[in-house]
Amino acid sequence: MIGRFAPSPSGRMHLGNVFSAMAAWLCVRKEKGTMLLRIEDLDPARCKEEYALQLKDDLRWLGLNWDEEQTPQSQRDKVYREVFESLWERNLVYPCYCSRDALHGASAPHASDGTVIYAGTCRNLTEQERALQTKAPAYRLSVPDETWGFTDLLQGKYEENLQKECGDFIIRRADGVAAYQLAVVVDDMAGGVSQVVRGRDLLTSTPRQKYLYSLLGGTAPEYLHVPLLTDESGRRLSKRDGDLDLGELRKSHSAEEILGTLAYSWGILEHFEKISAEELVGEFSLQKVKKENIAIRNFLV
Numbered sequence: 001m002i003g004r005f006a007p008s009p010s011g012r013m014h015l016g017n018v019f020s021a022m023a024a025w026l027c028v029r030k031e032k033g034t035m036l037l038r039i040e041d042l043d044p045a046r047c048k049e050e051y052a053l054q055l056k057d058d059l060r061w062l063g064l065n066w067d068e069e070q071t072p073q074s075q076r077d078k079v080y081r082e083v084f085e086s087l088w089e090r091n092l093v094y095p096c097y098c099s100r101d102a103l104h105g106a107s108a109p110h111a112s113d114g115t116v117i118y119a120g121t122c123r124n125l126t127e128q129e130r131a132l133q134t135k136a137p138a139y140r141l142s143v144p145d146e147t148w149g150f151t152d153l154l155q156g157k158y159e160e161n162l163q164k165e166c167g168d169f170i171i172r173r174a175d176g177v178a179a180y181q182l183a184v185v186v187d188d189m190a191g192g193v194s195q196v197v198r199g200r201d202l203l204t205s206t207p208r209q210k211y212l213y214s215l216l217g218g219t220a221p222e223y224l225h226v227p228l229l230t231d232e233s234g235r236r237l238s239k240r241d242g243d244l245d246l247g248e249l250r251k252s253h254s255a256e257e258i259l260g261t262l263a264y265s266w267g268i269l270e271h272f273e274k275i276s277a278e279e280l281v282g283e284f285s286l287q288k289v290k291k292e293n294i295a296i297r298n299f300l301v
């Protein structure tokens with residue numbers, strides 16, 4: 001079994017990232033599998049080398065180790081382009097010239113993850129119409145009118161109709177950078193990843209990714225989508241909550257305290273106790289844990 005950490009170095013890890021990383025690590029170590037680390041630094045405007053170094057330091061400090069490191073995404077553009085070209089040659093991809101405003105019009109339907117369901121405006125442009133465009137296009141994958149689903153190891157059955165609930169999605173951005181959906185599938189295939197553990201916000205990306213696997217001839221991994229951490233009002237914790245990033249948390253809490261808090265909140269431990277990552281492996285079982293989002297703010301402040 002091969003699992004992975006796939007953090008994006010766009011800032012310091014916060015508690016939600018720690019939780020996802022802990023969950024992924026426990027699933028791998030419980031099965032005596034192999035843990036990969038992949039730095040997802042596709043976006044040159046947001047990602048920094050210093051954040052990547054800090055991420056690795058934070059993971060080590062938490063005791064969440066890894067066995068191999070994959071090439072960072074920023075260095076894999078050639079591979080993504082080759083895959084893109086292969087899809088292009090199969091007529092599965094088309095250029096989209098729509099402006100942001102056109103895409104986000106008031107009447108635009110939204111997918112359950114908040115993204116706009118693309119109306120297909122540019123799908124059937126003729127060569128002539130394309131030649132008249134002045135804007136650099138993004139490239140979209142044509143999706144079929146089919147329902148794709150899977151059984152999540154924690155959340156259960158999930159499916160969506162690709163055309164109606166997701167729409168043709170971008171696999172290469174207008175700035176030439178590979179889109180997340182493409183890069184993640186190409187990299188997981190390259191690493192032989194057989195289990196993906198990540199936040200529940202990515203549940204709705206999964207049918208799209210499974211479809212990409214099928215086009216690229218790969219076997220999709222098992223998926224486990226962990227709950228999101230929220231504050232008392234149910235709002236998801238984010239990088240805005242600076243007091244819950246590891247830079248702050250490391251000043252006044254030990255790794256054992258943070259892991260114990262997360263493990264207790266998720267249901268691995270019956271009572272709060274300080275516990276190391278290694279010790280948690282023995283306590284962890286999927287039968288114990290909750291699938292609903294977790295309000296956490298009270299615990300560490």
Ligand SMILES: [Zn+2]
Nearest residue numbers: 096097098122
């Ligand atoms: Zn378009």
